[in-house]
Amino acid sequence: MRKVYLCGQTMNGIYSALYDAWKSSRDEEAGIAFTDTVEHQLFCEYVEVVEDRRKGVAVDKLIRDHLGEKAYWDIYHALLSEDAKRADAVFHVLQDARAVKDSKRIMEHLTNPAVGKVFELKRRVANEAHLFLEFIRFRELEGGVMFSEISPRNRVLTCFGDHFGNRFPLENWMIYDKTHKEALLHRARAPWILISGEELDEELTKRVTEREKEFACLWRGFFQAIAIEERRNPSCQRTHLPLHFRKDMLEFDDMGGVEVF
């Protein structure tokens, strides 16, 4: 009978499920589903997964060692998506990688349905993460913290840690994900950390410095001056910078996120 492993939607839950499934069902037909979204089917055996950090560490190593660094990041990115089949697809990639001569090249095997799925998810997440590297806007709060808030579709926060950590090593900064209520925190000269489950004090994030107001104003002025009226092209602008990003960007906020001029 086909075994289906049930886990929570967290990274830890998925890694634990991968661990259990790999341990006892790697040679059989099996799958992974989420406890809260699963649709029960006939002729399946459902197994609840016990979450454990150590399981995660083991799976992490397993993937890095056998599939290589590049495939590891592909899989990691795919798991940051909100797709209900993401854990299942990754498990099948792990299974199918054993049948390939060089397992490290499994992600090139795009004709394989599971690989195709993981590839598609990874592309979606990595693209969104990249767009936020572009469109994140920090504001200087009283006390000198650079603060930014975003509303991403996927859990992309961890994709920014190294980028901004390297870029602003001497700053205290924080990026808050309004969709998933998580925050990425960086203290000057220290590594970044991810915090979840904490409530944000919204009052505090509105108190900006005087200098902040001045530079926000300068930026808006620059942004308007730089466009060439004769080449005005709102649909091209929309293609590159979709409307849903604009609510968190200061150059659009006073225009209702539509257009400038």
Next chain:
Amino acid sequence: MNGMEEKRMAADKIGIGMPIFEKLKILSDAAKYDVSCTSSGVDRQGDGTGIGNCHAAGICHSFAADGRCVSLLKILFTNECIFDCKYCVNRSSNDVERTSFTPDEVCTLTIEFYRRNYIEGLFLSSGILKSPNYTMELIYATLYKLRHTYHFQGYIHVKAIPGTDAELIRRIGFLADRMSVNLELPTAESLRLLAPHKTRKNILAPMRLVQNAMAENKQEVALYRNAPHFVPAGQSTQMIIGATPENDYQILNVAESLYQKFGLKRVFYSAYVSVNKDAALPVKYQEGAGGGPPLLREHRLYQADWLLRFYRFEAHELLDEKNPNFNVLLDPKCDWAIRHLEQFPVEVNKAGYEMLLRVPGVGVKSALRIVKARRMGNVKFEDLKRMGVVLKRAVYFLTCNGRMMYPSVKIDEDYITRNLLNVGERLPDSVTGLSYRQLSLFDDQNFTPRTLQNIVAG
């Protein structure tokens, strides 16, 4: 007081008393006609002691109302200018408000914008204050301060002014990531006509200089790993399209030789925007162009430029003496494919990488994915979609395992042309005429209704 400081004081006086908001507005407005705003070409991690890093692919930070990316703080140091280039808004004979930044103002703006993640770095160009050397020294002072006092490690693109001393250019090159000299116009003749203070020789000299210095620097860096890098992101240039009578074939050839002979990273094309009235300039835009800049032409040139740089095409394959202008209805790659139907259809599972690159709808990345995936198993049409192939164009030119995607597809010029035109191409708004002008298929200077008939009738 040393010479450098005196000059800075002099520059200070121009814009004295003007609030920075006004200055920024004037000097970014004056810089906006420079097209290049890329922050690409160099990968550099921050060393933990300052602010900033660079990504080879470049990062855009916003998109202005004209759809162009805003990646760098694009400003002029000053819009004072002793030159009188006919097409330029800052020419000496124009009566516009003049102002100038101080090095410190430029540094503060750059740093404060950068730490809010508004920009990827600085693009510093300038009008010519007193003399090319005088201006470039001010720019040198600015960049030096930004790099060494403010510890800025992000991207810097700087314009080299023709006529500057070689030594000064060399010193600036070690502070900047990219340097560019504007070619301005495609031929020496046009340059003589519209930019009387500039000569072709004067423009190409600093370009050659930067190229040679980069080559020397490469050897130094190979020998001493920590040697400073000279213009690590390479150099670029730009030319104005549509102000002078050159055809697309001439322009593309100029671009090709710049890539081959000067090792340029990018050539930018800028559709001529009429800002001045002058007897030497086209009175209006090209006849029938619907009254706007020749945007479709610019678009086609960029498409062809990509084909030269990434798709291994050569200029003479895309255009020739008899056919000197781009097809207005089809992009250059589709156009080429339709003129070479004898080479199609291409079998996805067998064709070489080079040939795959030439198939409309297949890009550099998807061609590579195909080559990798087919080592593992047969590639089918469903897989192509996932790999990023644009099937609505590619179906007419590809077979998978000997079959076309639809049995009804014929390898026939008329048939394919008609279908490709039906699919429609995503052109810029301003080109399709959805925004401020009616119809601009007629951007092409040689385009007449007769050509349209010929194209449609085959």
